[in-house]
Amino acid sequence: MIHSFLMIGQSNMAGRGFLQEVSPIHDEKIKMLRNGRWQTMSEPINCDRSTSGISLAASFASSWRLFHNQEDDIALIPCADGGTSLDDWSIEGPLFHNAVFQAKAAQKISTLSGILWHQGENDSNGKKHQSYIEKFALLIKTLREELHVPHIPLIVGGLGDFLQYGMYGQYFNEHHEVSKVLLEFAQNHDNCYFASAEALTANPDNIHFDAVSQRKFGIRYFKAFQQKAHILGTVKDEDKIIEQINNRPLTKNEKSELLQYQFAMGTISADEFQNQFAEINKGS
Amino acid sequence: MIHSFLMIGQSNMAGRGFLQEVSPIHDEKIKMLRNGRWQTMSEPINCDRSTSGISLAASFASSWRLFHNQEDDIALIPCADGGTSLDDWSIEGPLFHNAVFQAKAAQKISTLSGILWHQGENDSNGKKHQSYIEKFALLIKTLREELHVPHIPLIVGGLGDFLQYGMYGQYFNEHHEVSKVLLEFAQNHDNCYFASAEALTANPDNIHFDAVSQRKFGIRYFKAFQQKAHILGTVKDEDKIIEQINNRPLTKNEKSELLQYQFAMGTISADEFQNQFAEINKGS
Numbered sequence: 001m002i003h004s005f006l007m008i009g010q011s012n013m014a015g016r017g018f019l020q021e022v023s024p025i026h027d028e029k030i031k032m033l034r035n036g037r038w039q040t041m042s043e044p045i046n047c048d049r050s051t052s053g054i055s056l057a058a059s060f061a062s063s064w065r066l067f068h069n070q071e072d073d074i075a076l077i078p079c080a081d082g083g084t085s086l087d088d089w090s091i092e093g094p095l096f097h098n099a100v101f102q103a104k105a106a107q108k109i110s111t112l113s114g115i116l117w118h119q120g121e122n123d124s125n126g127k128k129h130q131s132y133i134e135k136f137a138l139l140i141k142t143l144r145e146e147l148h149v150p151h152i153p154l155i156v157g158g159l160g161d162f163l164q165y166g167m168y169g170q171y172f173n174e175h176h177e178v179s180k181v182l183l184e185f186a187q188n189h190d191n192c193y194f195a196s197a198e199a200l201t202a203n204p205d206n207i208h209f210d211a212v213s214q215r216k217f218g219i220r221y222f223k224a225f226q227q228k229a230h231i232l233g234t235v236k237d238e239d240k241i242i243e244q245i246n247n248r249p250l251t252k253n254e255k256s257e258l259l260q261y262q263f264a265m266g267t268i269s270a271d272e273f274q275n276q277f278a279e280i281n282k283g284s
Numbered sequence: 285m286i287h288s289f290l291m292i293g294q295s296n297m298a299g300r301g302f303l304q305e306v307s308p309i310h311d312e313k314i315k316m317l318r319n320g321r322w323q324t325m326s327e328p329i330n331c332d333r334s335t336s337g338i339s340l341a342a343s344f345a346s347s348w349r350l351f352h353n354q355e356d357d358i359a360l361i362p363c364a365d366g367g368t369s370l371d372d373w374s375i376e377g378p379l380f381h382n383a384v385f386q387a388k389a390a391q392k393i394s395t396l397s398g399i400l401w402h403q404g405e406n407d408s409n410g411k412k413h414q415s416y417i418e419k420f421a422l423l424i425k426t427l428r429e430e431l432h433v434p435h436i437p438l439i440v441g442g443l444g445d446f447l448q449y450g451m452y453g454q455y456f457n458e459h460h461e462v463s464k465v466l467l468e469f470a471q472n473h474d475n476c477y478f479a480s481a482e483a484l485t486a487n488p489d490n491i492h493f494d495a496v497s498q499r500k501f502g503i504r505y506f507k508a509f510q511q512k513a514h515i516l517g518t519v520k521d522e523d524k525i526i527e528q529i530n531n532r533p534l535t536k537n538e539k540s541e542l543l544q545y546q547f548a549m550g551t552i553s554a555d556e557f558q559n560q561f562a563e564i565n566k567g568s
Binding site: 016018034035036037039042044047048049050051079081093094095097098099101105108109166167203204205208261263264265266269270273274 | 300302318319320321323326328331332333334335363365377378379381382383385389392393450451487488489492545547548549550553554557558
């Protein structure tokens with residue numbers, strides 16, 4: 001069985017963590033949607049911009065795998081788009097249409113099991129938070145209706161505490177208010193859970209969660225999903241869970257895929273490929 | 285006005301040229317579709333796999349810009365998917381559905397002006413070339429009908445001469461036959477033109493056109509489109525055109541976007557960003 005999760009929101013859902021700052025996640029039972037079909041997940045998952053990087057979705061999926069039976073697959077549907085406001089996600093707009101199309105494509109080949117939302121930086125000024133709940137409720141209601149999943153869990157996350165400190169800080173002067181309405185929304189809507197961004201840190205731009213923080217955030221999103229509860233601060237064992245994820249031994253398939261990648265990228269020769277491939281598959 | 289082009293086929297349309305082997309193309313008037321909206325083009329355009337890289341689409345767009353009025357924009361709709369056979373592109377399948385959805389999304393915000401196809405490696409054995417023309421004709425006829433563009437130009441390209449020499453050469457032993465049927469198809473169908481892959485070279489895998497060759501191939505696709513003619517060999521001035529593309533001076537916007545990229549990626553500080561930004565926009 002494949003359980004799929006829709007990723008929607010703006011850049012911090014798409015992910016801007018630097019790839020080189022964390023251990024890569026290779027797990028053949030984590031998939032991502034590409035052109036209507038599943039592929040083995042690799043980061044960046046959500047290629048909306050040239051700056052795409054580590055998002056919370058990979059560690060969300062990895063922690064789901066740790067706490068779920070080992071037969072099932074988890075799959076990610078990347079539809080987040082950098083720099084988008086809540087109004088950009090209007091149900092008449094292209095982002096919403098695209099997300100519905102992609103989720104429906106995924107529903108043909110999986111069970112849609114959750115919606116992951118992170119957005120709000122672009123609504124962090126000009127009192128936009130005052131209409132956030134109403135607009136967001138319509139978006140989620142319509143999305144659930146269109147996809148025929150009235151009770152599907154929705155996980156939303158708080159905004160980074162660092163937002164006011166950067167070069168663009170003036171544009172985010174109401175980020176606390178946006179985090180507050182996201183929590184309020186979760187508290188007042190069925191099947192909606194909040195994940196705190198407490199103590200998470202940023203890239204040098206002070207806009208985007210760094211890669212290490214995205215890994216932690218993914219675990220908090222997962223805990224909210226698993227426990228059907230709001231996660232109001234750091235998760236005690238998040239570092240330990242990341243360690244567990246990083247220490248997972250690779251399967252033969254995963255080793256072979258990595259080898260194929262290296263060969264395709266020209267970093268190992270055909271001979272090296274064949275030798276290492278034989279080594280991996282020895283005795284099988 | 286925005287003229288858009290649909291990219292379909294397998295990995296050599298998606299592009300696997302190594303990014304570091306050619307000069308990047310920055311042109312604010314070349315766009316790519318992301319989540320139903322246009323973004324400034326950056327490579328890789330078609331992020332179907334972790335190995336995505338330079339495709340023919342960027343230099344196709346750049347040469348279109350050289351020979352077109354400077355007011356119009358060109359936009360790319362990436363829907364190619366690595367390792368796919370012609371059967372995978374069946375009109376009932378997910379790849380076709382996705383391409384139709386993406387092209388329709390683009391049609392809301394542009395004039396769909398051409399279809400770029402490169403595929404056939406996965407049909408280069410087992411006599412699959414014998415049914416290629418019939419299957420491909422149905423695919424193209426249906427695509428043109430669904431998009432309401434009955435006369436839209438279609439450009440197809442030949443397969444690499446190197447295919448038989450690699451580690452996977454045995455799977456491509458009929459690639460000459462596939463190239464032949466692609467040419468035959470173009471010769472016998474209205475508004476369809478062929479671009480030769482003559483003398484193009486490969487990555488070390490001997491499967492994928494290298495980045496330099498993809499740049500040349502894009503120019504051949506453009507010449508076929510511009511001249512409404514089959515390009516049966518190398519294009520005489522392709523190196524000169526690439527030089528022209530590489531020597532195009534950046535606009536202020538392009539310089540600012542590059543600077544923003546560097547800042548987002550943490551390679552320049554906020555101070556450096558602000559100094560250089562002021563320098564770029566001096567006097568404006």
